Amino acid sequence: MCQPDSVPTSDCTTPICVLGLGLIGGSVLRAAVAAGRRAWGYNRSPRVVDDAVGDGFDASTDLVAALRRAESERALVVVAVPMPAVDTVLSAIAEHAPNTTVTDVVSIKAEVAAAVAAHGLSGRFVGGHPMAGTAESGWSAGTADLFRDAVWVVAVDDGTNPDAWLQVADLALDCGAVVVPAESREHDAAVARISHLPHILAEALALSGAAGGDLALGLAAGSFRDGTRVAGTAPALVDAMCEGNGPALLTALDETLDVLNAAREQLAAGSTRELTRAGHEARRRYEQRQRHPIEGVVPGDDGWLTKMRDAGRRGEVWTR
Numbered sequence: 026m027c028q029p030d031s032v033p034t035s036d037c038t039t040p041i042c043v044l045g046l047g048l049i050g051g052s053v054l055r056a057a058v059a060a061g062r063r064a065w066g067y068n069r070s071p072r073v074v075d076d077a078v079g080d081g082f083d084a085s086t087d088l089v090a091a092l093r094r095a096e097s098e099r100a101l102v103v104v105a106v107p108m109p110a111v112d113t114v115l116s117a118i119a120e121h122a123p124n125t126t127v128t129d130v131v132s133i134k135a136e137v138a139a140a141v142a143a144h145g146l147s148g149r150f151v152g153g154h155p156m157a158g159t160a161e162s163g164w165s166a167g168t169a170d171l172f173r174d175a176v177w178v179v180a181v182d183d184g185t186n187p188d189a190w191l192q193v194a195d196l197a198l199d200c201g202a203v204v205v206p207a208e209s210r211e212h213d214a215a216v217a218r219i220s221h222l223p224h225i226l227a228e229a230l231a232l233s234g235a236a237g238g239d240l241a242l243g244l245a246a247g248s249f250r251d252g253t254r255v256a257g258t259a260p261a262l263v264d265a266m267c268e269g270n271g272p273a274l275l276t277a278l279d280e281t282l283d284v285l286n287a288a289r290e291q292l293a294a295g296s297t298r299e300l301t302r303a304g305h306e307a308r309r310r311y312e313q314r315q316r317h318p319i320e321g322v323v324p325g326d327d328g329w330l331t332k333m334r335d336a337g338r339r340g341e342v343w344t345r
Contacts, residue, residue, distance in 0.1 A: 039192055040064060042095035042125075043103045044114050046073050046084060048158060049130045050105025051167030053200060054082055059169040060199035063098075067091040073164045088114075092121035101192050103153075104129035104137075107262065108269045112140055119144045126186075128153045128193045132216060133269045134180055134209035151193040152180035152209055154216070155202060162259050170201065176342070177202035180209050181333040187325035194343055203316060204343035206333035217273035224263050225278060227256040316342045 041057045041064040043050045050066065054077070057064040065083035068074050077084035085091060095102050102125045106114050111131065118127060126149045131137050134152045141150045157175040159166060177197035179190060194204045207215070231253040234241055267274055288300040319336045322329055
């Protein structure tokens, strides 16, 4: 639950205005309310809003009213729309809620930060990305527990306002996540490898299975199911993620193609030992990682952004 005195200058009583009530935005609204926050949401779809209201949440299709309320109550505005809709939402924020702190939950950070700067909102903006989700989408797929023990990236770009950073970090913590600080471009390079590339590989694996016909699909079990899970995500959402992070994803994809080509050559020579042992060791490294808390860093102190970035690179987390 919200703890107002948990970190310096933070204000856990800040209300939350969520723009976009899909899987992630809807889960943010649910989790914020469950943590004791005052929160309301906007979605352009009347059906989604009706479902949210029917579940007992404060939601509407009136973006201007939601933002004017956010401005009046000094709410933290959470942009939770797909990347193609971000610019339109930022225009509305600049017009109707220019003095609010703004964050987002979009899976790419540098492009969002550039759009925010173009609308003159950088002074109170802190990018965010909760590393959580399912192959499902929409309000009905959301849950207040989606972020429980998940990592939530909170950006530490040059010029980040420390009070705004703490507001965003506090929201992530109230939603049950742990916070990893990262610079936006470093974030994008990292998620290209561990989030966006897996979508490409899942789609390719699904196509390979389907090419084997009904027999192959009838024999498919756990490894195929798990390897293709995210191929069940709505294609438009995958397009927005992958296309929006194109340069970083191309680098990761090229490196992976090199690995696969080398594996093909090794298999043609009668061995898969190099690939399997290297892959097994990489998986073990992932499984054995531990989360250590960030210590000795106070947002706003000299050099805090550099220290936060270094801590994030080490995999350390900001917690209460």
